[in-house]
Amino acid sequence: xxxxxxxxxxxxxxxxxxxxxxxxxxxxxxxxxxxxxxxxxxxxxxxxxxxxxxxxxxxxxxxxxxxxxxxxxxxxxxxxxxxxxxxxxxxxxxxxxxxxxxxxxxxxxxxxxxxxxxxxxxxxxxxxxxxxxxxxxxxxxxxxxxxxxxxxxxxxxxxxxxxxxxxxxxxxxxxxxxxxxxxxxxxxxxxxx
Amino acid sequence: xxxxxxxxxxxxxxxxxxxxxxxxxxxxxxxxxxxxxxxxxxxxxxxxxxxxxxxxxxxxxxxxxxxxxxxxxxxxxxxxxxxxxxxxxxxxxxxxxxxxxxxxxxxxxxxxxxxxxxxxxxxxxxxxxxxxxxxxxxxxxxxxxxxxxxxxxxxxxxxxxxxxxxxxxxxxxxxxxxxxxxxxxxxxxxxxx
DNA sequence: CGTCGATATGCAATTTATTGCACAGACAAA
DNA sequence: TTTGTCTGTGCAATAAATTGCATATCGACG
Numbered sequence: 001x002x003x004x005x006x007x008x009x010x011x012x013x014x015x016x017x018x019x020x021x022x023x024x025x026x027x028x029x030x031x032x033x034x035x036x037x038x039x040x041x042x043x044x045x046x047x048x049x050x051x052x053x054x055x056x057x058x059x060x061x062x063x064x065x066x067x068x069x070x071x072x073x074x075x076x077x078x079x080x081x082x083x084x085x086x087x088x089x090x091x092x093x094x095x096x097x098x099x100x101x102x103x104x105x106x107x108x109x110x111x112x113x114x115x116x117x118x119x120x121x122x123x124x125x126x127x128x129x130x131x132x133x134x135x136x137x138x139x140x141x142x143x144x145x146x147x148x149x150x151x152x153x154x155x156x157x158x159x160x161x162x163x164x165x166x167x168x169x170x171x172x173x174x175x176x177x178x179x180x181x182x183x184x185x186x187x188x189x190x191x192x193x
Numbered sequence: 194x195x196x197x198x199x200x201x202x203x204x205x206x207x208x209x210x211x212x213x214x215x216x217x218x219x220x221x222x223x224x225x226x227x228x229x230x231x232x233x234x235x236x237x238x239x240x241x242x243x244x245x246x247x248x249x250x251x252x253x254x255x256x257x258x259x260x261x262x263x264x265x266x267x268x269x270x271x272x273x274x275x276x277x278x279x280x281x282x283x284x285x286x287x288x289x290x291x292x293x294x295x296x297x298x299x300x301x302x303x304x305x306x307x308x309x310x311x312x313x314x315x316x317x318x319x320x321x322x323x324x325x326x327x328x329x330x331x332x333x334x335x336x337x338x339x340x341x342x343x344x345x346x347x348x349x350x351x352x353x354x355x356x357x358x359x360x361x362x363x364x365x366x367x368x369x370x371x372x373x374x375x376x377x378x379x380x381x382x383x384x385x386x
Numbered sequence: 387c388g389t390c391g392a393t394a395t396g397c398a399a400t401t402t403a404t405t406g407c408a409c410a411g412a413c414a415a416a
Numbered sequence: 417t418t419t420g421t422c423t424g425t426g427c428a429a430t431a432a433a434t435t436g437c438a439t440a441t442c443g444a445c446g
Contacts (some may be wrong), residue, residue, distance in 0.1 A: 003402080032285055032286060032287040039404090062411080064411075064425070083304070092353070093283060098222060100343070101202045101346065102202050103339055121282065145368075152364050175345075180335050210394075211395070231434080256392090257395070
């Protein structure tokens with residue numbers, strides 16, 4: 001149940017509306033905990049019912065009212081408790097790698113195109129993360145603890161995107177490469193799963 | 194609905210029972226598409242009902258019977274179709290990074306311990322993947338297309354684990370580092386999200 | 387002798403996540 | 417003038433994933 005905690009964590013600094021949270025998630029926490037706006041609204045109701053956040057409606061003319069949520073002491077306590085509990089293992093899902101399990105001569109071009117489009121996706125993400133890094137996190141050692149934690153999230157994002165980009169280049173080269181002549185000398189390796 | 198396709202892909206080479214598939218998933222496809230055995234059994238029923246796999250019971254004395262599934266032509270067609278469709282974007286979930294958003298002096302030691310245990314997890318995974326690589330995929334250019342695709346999955350795993358390991362080391366150092374004296378000269382950076 | 391892990395398959399309940407849609411005003415572009 | 421996007425919140429239905437349990441036999445361990 002880390003969705004609720006991802007929201008509580010986002011409310012640590014200041015109060016936010018569901019709409020704000022959805023946008024923040026797109027840029028920051030959402031990188032390693034993707035959440036839709038529907039999930040956020042629903043979870044905010046539950047958190048409010050559980051007394052972990054307090055809701056306050058802000059009336060606006062000219063545009064829809066906002067409901068701003070802030071952490072309660074109980075919410076803060078729930079966060080502290082959660083931090084001492086074991087962390088669930090990371091999960092990673094990449095359909096492209098599943099598809100590559102079926103790679104052969106006949107679908108090669110389709111998959112090459114998919115890898116190319118992945119390459120672009122990761123290049124864009126990398127550029128975005130590096131821009132944030134340059135603007136907001138110039139020297140990590142000078143940051144206070146809270147901001148160091150956020151720096152580390154961004155840092156992970158940058159390292160991951162760079163690695164994935166490098167993988168895309170390798171993959172493009174290897175998939176495009178025609179079948180090599182049989183290796184000389186040492187017998188062929190055992191077929192694997 | 195990539196779960197069904199992950200299973201079909203696993204049946205490309207030879208027929209397998211649900212139990213086999215669950216074990217294979219733990220080592221190979223499961224790295225980028227984690228699935229439980231309950232999901233596999235249930236999905237196999239659906240695939241059989243849809244005519245994409247054919248079930249055959251293998252009677253065993255001394256231990257429970259196995260139900261072995263093999264791809265049908267229709268299953269193969271479904272796979273080909275899927276390969277031409279757009280691939281869903283990768284997702285990555287890491288609760289530890291969410292927790293780090295709440296980092297402060299008071300929870301520092303708990304989080305350091307969590308990072309250390311992650312470091313170990315990734316070191317173990319890396320060792321496992323490198324062993325498989327050394328044994329089964331010595332020279333990627335010499336592989337046929339199908340095996341190149343699988344090599345690329347493993348390769349992604351290795352690159353990812355190495356990167357994550359490096360991140361763990363950075364994180365351990367930065368989180369443990371005491372707060373530096375205020376930076377000299379250039380004004381302090383704007384606080385970021 | 388009892389417990390545990392491996393083999394082998396599966397049901398049922400619950401929790402999470404996704405998808406599609408609804409409402410409603412402001413503002414910009416075609 | 418219609419179309420589309422942004423702000424803002426939300427419901428409802430479905431799909432997917434997780435958790436817990438059930439069954440049954442073998443062989444190993446203590």
